[in-house]
Amino acid sequence: MSEVALVANPNVGIAKPQESNKKYVNELTTLNLGPTHPATHGIFQNILTMDGETIVDSEQTVGYIHRAFEKIAERRPLYQITTLTDRMNYCSSPINNMGWHMTVEKLLGIEVPKRAQYIRVIMMELARIADHIVCNSILAVDTGALTGFLYVMQWREHIYEIYEEVCGARLTTNMGRFGGMERDLSKEAIRKINVLLDEFPKSLLEFEGLVKRNRIFMDRTTDVGAISAERALNYGFTGPNLRAAGVDYDVRAMNPYSSYEDFEFEVPVGTKGDTYDRFLVRGEEMWQSLNIIRQALNNLPEGSYHADAPHYYLPKKQDVYHNMEALIYHFKIVMGEIDAPVGEVYHSVEGANGELGFYLVSDGGRAPYRLKFRRPCFIYYQAFPEMIVGSTLSDAIVTMSSMNVIAGELDV
């Protein structure tokens, strides 16, 4: 064996801006931002050392809503873990649900019919739009523009109505089953999706017209909280935040799942990795998502909306009452009596904030032996001090807002 020379990686450690070496003008003050500050959108504590308006140093504390998901997952049958995934990134629950379903399907070797895959794509892209609406409009609110928020929030409300039509719930959707969807897209759901496809672009254009080239907004966001592509990669950034820095990594394009390879879409990238780029990337992703939904809806294949996997897919209620076999399966599934095969599987989907991964280790029992969630928020939030040191407090607020850090996903 030859000796391996260790890499002297310049991208490790917090890069302090050059001028921070200068003597501070004022006496340093310590400012406690959070954990319940209204502008932090979630509960994180940032202890900032300030030189007047300028942030000199920042220290983060997280874990304020740590709920021990990974421990709970070790005690629950597989299908009950879907409810946990709802509560991770609660702005886009269907992506989490389906990511988890696909992980388990990979373990079980279930082949999902095309129709179910397309319905999943529609739902996941709707979720992405709902998530980006919140992020971008709240970013506008944080720069002082409340109107745009009220404009687009009604469309999030509309997306929730579509969720209700598909699964019955608004926010914590618990959508779908292992092997497909729980029910087919109803006529009403398709009508509502079509309304969204027709009407939402107008609202989105209006919102972009209000904000995108707005002088105040641009001044507040351009070159604020910038991160280079090299450092973003080293920090494990994924999703819109990485793409804003100029790296075109998108799980949907690189490792297509659920038939994403059938759709034409573009992966928007930014150049500077600043707050304005993140805003633009998210904005463009909404247009791409609309595009994907349109393609999926127009080419929705005929066929079954779920796989034929009686051991894992709950039978129809009608059959449970009239069919002995269905009753047995129903009982076994609901009581969590069905053992999963032994195996280790990693599956990742492109969540609204980045690569959302599930690493499932199964020892053949009813519950996972170990389930590790790769949560994009947890991983990229640690770069926050570096992104705000040297800037002002108001810049730190918009930087955090544009990173879209979701406390539920961060802390699990």
Next chain:
Amino acid sequence: MSDRKIQMVDAPAGLEGQGFFATSLDSLVGLARANSLWPLPFATSCCGIEFMATMAAHYDIARFGSERLSFSARQADVLMVMGTIAKKMAPVVKQVYLQMAEPRWVLAVGACASSGGIFDTYSVLQGIDRIIPVDVYVPGCPPRPEQILDGFMQIQELAKSESTRRRQTPEYKELLASYGIE
């Protein structure tokens, strides 16, 4: 006034005659309080997102006199705790409650704030009523905006019927003392 239909709150019970209206001070104060409650949204997770919907154009909590969200605890009347409160967060909730001025009400929104919800784990506080007194619980995981509004209206009812001296009574002091609040 134009012919636009504006719904006014009903006057409290009292004596009415030519040019005067007499009622008790309690009900007058209650009326004023109930229709201008300033909520402090203490949103930690999913229920906070539903609160966002409650606050936005579609459900519009402003219709109930609380368009002014008070992010400062000092000026808030209702503490709306929405979402899971971990044990790490518990002292913060208590501190926010202590910072609020009397009269103060507490609304526990969602299963987690009410009882810990599905998270019966080592790291989650099993209901905020273990650290602060709660007036109204809203069930649901998360509750729909209508439910949050309903819970909010229950607080309004409480505020309307509360006697002005309730916060000075020995019973109330005893209640606070049981939570270790002086």
Next chain:
Amino acid sequence: MTNEQIAQDLLSQFGEEKIFGIVENYGLLNVTTTTETIVPLLHYLYQHPVFKFQFLTDLGGIHFPDAKGQELGVIYHLHSLENNVRLIVKLHVPIDAPDVPTLTGLYATANWMEREAFDFYGINFVGHPNLIRILNVEDMDYFPMRKEYPLEDATREDKIDALFGR
């Protein structure tokens, strides 16, 4: 570049004593290594001219109470973005001396991931700049994700054992 090529390259570079347990799980290559080799191995993979495993996707702990002398494990998920190939590297340490060298010298992102693994499993990452609890309260005196610790909150009195089948 295939999984076989990667495995062959690693074997020829580090030898069979250092690289073992080579399996493929659902198309994903898994290799196991030792605590001494982990840092040179990841540095080697980082600067390899072809493989370029330069993205640390995830890092997590695991606990096997029955494997004597190898109770705790660390699982590294690597991703070569240029080749779009993923790799899982594992290592095992005894529970009474859970010392693993830190990766914070190579990946900035390893900082919080290692703190999380320390918080949950008590894996001691030697050389970590700030190895303190991250998600749990600081005065917690055990490592909650280890298998022997209970999930439930100990202060609940309304859960009767008979109702919960205990």
